[in-house]
Amino acid sequence: MKELKVLAVVVFFTLVTYWGVEPYAHSVMHKNVEEAKFENFQYKDLKAPAKGDPAKGKALVAACVSCHGIKSQGMKAPMDPVAAAQAYGVVPPDLSNAGAVLDEKFIANFIVSPTHAGLVKKSAMPGGMADAQGAADIAAYLKSIAPKEIKPKEAFEFACGRCHAVRYDKWTQIGQTPKTKADIKTGVDLAKMDFEKKVGQYQLKLAGYLGKLPPDLSIIVRARSEEYLKKFVENPQHILHGTAMPRVGVSKEGYEKIYKYLEEVGDPSKPKREAVGPWVIGYFVLFSFLAYLWYKSQWKGLK
Amino acid sequence: MAHFDPNARPFSHQWLNDRLAIDTLKRVLSTEYWIPKNINFLWAMGMVLAATFGVLLISGIFLLMYYIPDTKQAFDSVNHTIMGEVGYGWLWRHMHGVAASVVFLIIYIHMFTGIYYGSYKRGRELIWLSGMLLFVSFSAEAFSGYMLPWGQMSYWAGMVITNLFSLGSLDLQGLVEWIRGDYVPGQAFLGRFFMLHVVLMPLIIMALIVLHFGTLRIPHVNNKDGEEIDFEAEAEKWKAGKRKEAKVIPFNPVFLSKDTFVLGIYFIFYFYLVFYHFEFAMDPVNFDPANPLKTPPHIYPEWYFLWSYEILRPFPKNPGLVAFGFAQVIFFLLPFLDRSPNVAPANRRGVFKFWFWFLLVDMIVLTVMGKVPPMGIYTTIGTVAAWTFIILWILLPFITKAEKPVRGHK
Ligand code: HEM
Numbered sequence: 001m002k003e004l005k006v007l008a009v010v011v012f013f014t015l016v017t018y019w020g021v022e023p024y025a026h027s028v029m030h031k032n033v034e035e036a037k038f039e040n041f042q043y044k045d046l047k048a049p050a051k052g053d054p055a056k057g058k059a060l061v062a063a064c065v066s067c068h069g070i071k072s073q074g075m076k077a078p079m080d081p082v083a084a085a086q087a088y089g090v091v092p093p094d095l096s097n098a099g100a101v102l103d104e105k106f107i108a109n110f111i112v113s114p115t116h117a118g119l120v121k122k123s124a125m126p127g128g129m130a131d132a133q134g135a136a137d138i139a140a141y142l143k144s145i146a147p148k149e150i151k152p153k154e155a156f157e158f159a160c161g162r163c164h165a166v167r168y169d170k171w172t173q174i175g176q177t178p179k180t181k182a183d184i185k186t187g188v189d190l191a192k193m194d195f196e197k198k199v200g201q202y203q204l205k206l207a208g209y210l211g212k213l214p215p216d217l218s219i220i221v222r223a224r225s226e227e228y229l230k231k232f233v234e235n236p237q238h239i240l241h242g243t244a245m246p247r248v249g250v251s252k253e254g255y256e257k258i259y260k261y262l263e264e265v266g267d268p269s270k271p272k273r274e275a276v277g278p279w280v281i282g283y284f285v286l287f288s289f290l291a292y293l294w295y296k297s298q299w300k301g302l303k
Numbered sequence: 304m305a306h307f308d309p310n311a312r313p314f315s316h317q318w319l320n321d322r323l324a325i326d327t328l329k330r331v332l333s334t335e336y337w338i339p340k341n342i343n344f345l346w347a348m349g350m351v352l353a354a355t356f357g358v359l360l361i362s363g364i365f366l367l368m369y370y371i372p373d374t375k376q377a378f379d380s381v382n383h384t385i386m387g388e389v390g391y392g393w394l395w396r397h398m399h400g401v402a403a404s405v406v407f408l409i410i411y412i413h414m415f416t417g418i419y420y421g422s423y424k425r426g427r428e429l430i431w432l433s434g435m436l437l438f439v440s441f442s443a444e445a446f447s448g449y450m451l452p453w454g455q456m457s458y459w460a461g462m463v464i465t466n467l468f469s470l471g472s473l474d475l476q477g478l479v480e481w482i483r484g485d486y487v488p489g490q491a492f493l494g495r496f497f498m499l500h501v502v503l504m505p506l507i508i509m510a511l512i513v514l515h516f517g518t519l520r521i522p523h524v525n526n527k528d529g530e531e532i533d534f535e536a537e538a539e540k541w542k543a544g545k546r547k548e549a550k551v552i553p554f555n556p557v558f559l560s561k562d563t564f565v566l567g568i569y570f571i572f573y574f575y576l577v578f579y580h581f582e583f584a585m586d587p588v589n590f591d592p593a594n595p596l597k598t599p600p601h602i603y604p605e606w607y608f609l610w611s612y613e614i615l616r617p618f619p620k621n622p623g624l625v626a627f628g629f630a631q632v633i634f635f636l637l638p639f640l641d642r643s644p645n646v647a648p649a650n651r652r653g654v655f656k657f658w659f660w661f662l663l664v665d666m667i668v669l670t671v672m673g674k675v676p677p678m679g680i681y682t683t684i685g686t687v688a689a690w691t692f693i694i695l696w697i698l699l700p701f702i703t704k705a706e707k708p709v710r711g712h713k
Pocket of ligand 1: 346347348356410413417423431434435436519523670695
């Protein structure tokens with residue numbers, strides 16, 4: 001059929017143009033991302049620790065709780081986030097979920113040298129808190145107290161939440177934005193203003209510590225490709241050389257949780273798209289079929 | 304004196320006919336609007352465009368209910384309120400974004416169909432010119448719409464494009480600031496582009512669509528062979544029941560049935576993109592909020608502007624602007640630069656055949672080169688393609704002047 005040939009020509013040129021401006025152009029523009037190594041959160045550059053003893057680790061962790069809380073073990077954070085930021089520039093995260101999100105080998109290396117493991121020049125977490133064996137014991141302990149299953153948001157809170165806000169989920173670096181009520185007569189909401197002030201104080205310190213305020217990650221899944229994000233989190237230096245964001249050391253499972261959270265917040269319509277799409281397309285298939293019958297009946301005997 | 308039948312029931316057929324001449328209207332606009340039989344689905348692209356404009360208008364109205372034209376709130380009103388909080392807001396946004404991109408694909412197909420079959424000559428000059436005005440208005444509509452989410456690309460593309468108005472070495476900073484309403488894109492800028500996008504440009508486009516349809520009425524659409532048809536005579540044949548012999552068919556219902564079928568197929572394709580492949584129409588960079596302190600590593604316009612952007616880029620500042628200006632207006636001149644009287648498919652027109660395919664391929668090359676970073680081999684290819692574009696248009700009058708009459712034409 002002649003018309004199908006014409007259609008084939010149109011489709012051909014359309015696809016060539018599409019290929020050129022999308023896959024091809026992006027592969028050229030994002031060469032650095034495409035070429036960046038990805039080792040599936042193996043951290044091959046770090047030394048594998050000796051076998052750790054959780055019981056010994058439990059004793060050693062006493063050195064950590066002057067800064068960190070471990071809520072699941074009944075240890076509250078010694079300072080609130082704003083005070084902690086005054087002291088360190090960033091809040092030391094609660095360690096209850098550390099073993100569930102981070103890679104064990106990474107934790108052991110991190111305790112010995114946060115800058116070496118995190119690939120940054122300076123870190124608010126002091127190095128040399130334990131020797132290699134002690135660090136392995138602490139890592140084993142943190143692993144042993146980690147809950148089996150944690151929610152995607154908990155994984156995010158622990159690994160990223162101290163630096164990154166997610167305003168579409170009302171997450172701030174110092175925690176969830178509380179529900180407050182404005183005074184009816186005046187519209188003044190002091191509790192809200194208090195909270196905002198605290199966030200502001202925290203962010204100023206955080207920006208001082210890192211050189212800039214880390215971006216809000218609300219819709220980062222639409223702004224960066226899946227490949228970019230996983231490679232960036234595995235090793236920020238591979239993508240943004242000299243960046244102040246440390247290698248966080250998440251495990252593969254930990255990363256999947258974090259990504260799931262970011263996707264739920266940043267692309268909330270995904271399940272609905274998948275549910276509605278087939279119906280709309282099915283409708284137009286039926287529409288076209290009926291239109292085809294109409295067309296054939298109208299054009300009968302014309303040629 | 305008009306005659307009004309006092310006994311006609313209000314809103315009955317006769318009552319309406321007396322007042323609105325609905326029978327005549329229907330005849331003139333549809334059942335006796337004659338279309339050549341000898342055309343293919345490419346002649347349905349006009350209707351596809353009209354339908355896509357309808358989709359843009361309706362989805363746009365829904366978006367407008369929640370969009371906030373304020374530099375501090377615009378980004379979140381789109382990306383949070385519409386995409387996450389309003390029921391099916393995401394659907395309207397994806398429909399709007401995808402339609403805005405696809406409409407240009409169809410416009411280009413529609414234009415190249417016109418070029419291929421010579422549908423801009425012999426009485427059809429005004430169809431072409433009104434079409435080009437539509438193209439320019441759609442470009443302005445698309446560009447102004449792109450500013451609204453106030454993302455990184457909105458901001459920086461707005462910066463780069465308004466900078467062009469400094470006109471190179473003339474250095475008219477005053478003009479640039481006058482357009483922006485500020486030294487850099489800001490609230491005044493967003494407010495202006497908002498107005499253009501939701502009021503002025505849609506009004507202009509609607510008026511131009513009416514004009515475009517009007518220019519079609521007397522010359523009628525062209526056909527696959529460029530044959531000059533005596534529409535009155537052929538229409539008589541049709542009315543006499545000679546459906547086979549008549550070279551024409553009425554728009555309604557005969558051609559409309561085919562238009563409808565093509566529309567159905569088109570909407571399958573369109574909604575496939577809306578649900579499963581919308582990323583190409585919504586640039587990732589624009590999901591970072593506008594940040595005046597951080598220039599994105601690559602600034603590029605949407606794909607449909609890339610070819611003219613690439614004509615600007617490889618040259619030094621002033622010649623680049625001249626070349627860019629050339630690219631913007633040259634398509635308007637097509638009916639006058641084509642000096643051949645032949646109205647026939649390009650493939651039967653000797654050298655013009657090569658001109659057509661060269662132009663098409665060259666514009667695709669320019670489009671791709673407009674997106675990749677200007678370095679090394681890409682700069683070379685881009686420069687060659689830009690020169691090719693200019694030279695092709697300079698050659699056109701000479702090629703067509705020398706063209707031999709095609710069989711069947713005087
Ligand atoms: C989005 C806006 C546009 C709409 C809604 C539109 C609509 C239409 C319609 C309904 C037709 C008749 C059916 C057909 O031949 O496809 C038509 C014909 C035509 N249009 Fe457009 N059009 C648009 C833009 C353009 C542009 C940008 C150009 C090129 C500069 C153009 C050039 C033409 C020509 C040359 C014809 C006559 C085709 C022939 O005689 O075979 N149009 N248009």
